[in-house]
Amino acid sequence: MMDWQDILARRAGRMKASEIRELLKLLDQPDIISFAGGIPDPALFPAADFKTAFHDIFSGAEAATALQYSVSEGYLPLRRWLAARMAALGVPCGPENILISSGSQQALDYLGKIFLTPADTALVTWPTYLGALGAFNAYEPRYDRLLPRGNRTAEDIAAAAREAGGRAKFAYLSPDFANPTGETLDRAGREAVLELADTLDLAVIEDAAYQDLRYDGEAIPPMLALEIARKGSIEACRTVYCGSFSKTLSPGLRVGWVCAESSLISRLVLLKQAADLHSATLNQMAVHRVAEAGFDAQVARARAAYRARRDRMLAALERHMPAGVSWTEPEGGMFVWVTVPEPLDGAALLARAVSHHKVAFVPGRAFFPDATGGNTLRLSFSATDGEAIEEGIRRVGAVLQEALQPA
Missing domain, CATH: 3.40.640.10 (Type I PLP-dependent aspartate aminotransferase-like (Major domain))
Known part of the structure; x- marks a missing residue:
C-alpha cells in the first residue's frame, strides 16, 4: 500500500479535523439537544424566494450564463x-x-x-x-x-x-x-x-x-x-x-x-x-x-428569531448554572461563551454530557492557538428553539453540578 505520509508536504501535518464539523454529526441523533454547531436555523432560510429565483433564471436567457x-x-x-x-x-x-x-x-x-x-x-x-x-x-x-x-x-x-x-x-x-x-x-x-x-x-x-x-x-x-x-x-x-x-x-x-x-x-x-x-x-x-x-426583510426575520433564542438561553443560564460559572451576554450573533471553574475540562465535560445527559456543546480549547482554555465551552443558540433551550441548559447545568461535587 502507498505510504502517503512519506511524500506529504510538511504543512499537511498542521491540518486537523474540525471539532465542530465532527460535533455536527450529533445533530443527526434525535435524542441529543445540541448547542454545538454555530449554524443558522434552516426554517429561516428564504427557500420559496430561492425556488422562484432559480426558476426565473432557467426560464429565460440567463440560463446559458448561469451554466x-x-x-x-x-x-x-x-x-x-x-x-x-x-x-x-x-x-x-x-x-x-x-x-x-x-x-x-x-x-x-x-x-x-x-x-x-x-x-x-x-x-x-x-x-x-x-x-x-x-x-x-x-x-x-x-x-x-x-x-x-x-x-x-x-x-x-x-x-x-x-x-x-x-x-x-x-x-x-x-x-x-x-x-x-x-x-x-x-x-x-x-x-x-x-x-x-x-x-x-x-x-x-x-x-x-x-x-x-x-x-x-x-x-x-x-x-x-x-x-x-x-x-x-x-x-x-x-x-x-x-x-x-x-x-x-x-x-x-x-x-x-x-x-x-x-x-x-x-x-x-x-x-x-x-x-x-x-x-x-x-x-x-x-x-x-x-x-x-428582500435582504433587509430576511435579516429582520432572522434577528427576531435569534434574539428570542438568545434571551431564552441567557435566562436559562441564570436559572441552571451552578456557582462559579460565568458567561458572556452577546448583543448579537449566535454564541454564548461559558467559563467554568478550573480544573474542569470542556472535553471531559462534553463526553459526560453526551453519554449521560444527551446534550452537546463545543469544548473551548480548540479555539485557542496554544490549546489553553480547557475550562471554557461554546454554546450556540441559533439552531435550537423553545423548550429545547431550557431543557438543554438544565442538562448542561446538571453536568457541571456533577463535575463540581467533591470526590
Whole structure:
C-alpha cells in the first residue's frame, strides 16, 4: 500500500479535523439537544424566494450564463449590489473592490496563502474562530495575541515575530459578536487595532460574518469604514473586509465576498483563478436576485428569531448554572461563551454530557492557538428553539453540578 505520509508536504501535518464539523454529526441523533454547531436555523432560510429565483433564471436567457464558465472576480450584478451595500456601511467602493468567494472561509484561506510565509506571525484574538486557525495553519504561521495583549507594546510584538524567524503580517479578528465568545469590540478597541496595524505595517482581516445579526445596542462602524474615515479612500486602506451570506440567506450556496483595496483584490483574483476558476455563477445569480428583492426583510426575520433564542438561553443560564460559572451576554450573533471553574475540562465535560445527559456543546480549547482554555465551552443558540433551550441548559447545568461535587 502507498505510504502517503512519506511524500506529504510538511504543512499537511498542521491540518486537523474540525471539532465542530465532527460535533455536527450529533445533530443527526434525535435524542441529543445540541448547542454545538454555530449554524443558522434552516426554517429561516428564504427557500420559496430561492425556488422562484432559480426558476426565473432557467426560464429565460440567463440560463446559458448561469451554466457557463465566468469571470473569477464574480457575477458583476452581485458585486455592484455588494458595493452599494458596503457604501451604506460607510465603505464607498466599486465592484473592482469586491471578489466573490466560496463562502468567507475560502477568503480566509486565500488571505493566509497570500500573506503568510512559514514562521511569519498572525495576530489573532485569544480565543479566536476555529475555522480561521484551520485556514491559516496550512501556511505554517506562528500565532501571537492581538486581544487581549496586556502591557505588550507594538515593538514587543515585532521583536517576538523577528525572533521566531519572520515578521507579523496581519491582525485577524471578528469585531462583531465574535465566534466563539459572542463579544463585540468597541469603537475605541477597533481604532486601537488600526493604530497597531499602522505602526507594525500589518494587514487587518475583518471577519464580518455576524455583523448583520445585531439584537441590542448601537451599531459600530466596520473597521474598514473607520479606516476610510481616517485615510479618505478604500485605496489607502490596509483593512480587508470578509463578508458572507451564510448566516443571513443560505450557507449551502457558499457565497461570500472580500472587500478591499483594488490591487489586493487583483492578487486574490489570481489565487481564485488557480484554485477553482470562479464561484458557482448559478448560485451567485440566485443570491443576487434574493438579496435585491428582500435582504433587509430576511435579516429582520432572522434577528427576531435569534434574539428570542438568545434571551431564552441567557435566562436559562441564570436559572441552571451552578456557582462559579460565568458567561458572556452577546448583543448579537449566535454564541454564548461559558467559563467554568478550573480544573474542569470542556472535553471531559462534553463526553459526560453526551453519554449521560444527551446534550452537546463545543469544548473551548480548540479555539485557542496554544490549546489553553480547557475550562471554557461554546454554546450556540441559533439552531435550537423553545423548550429545547431550557431543557438543554438544565442538562448542561446538571453536568457541571456533577463535575463540581467533591470526590
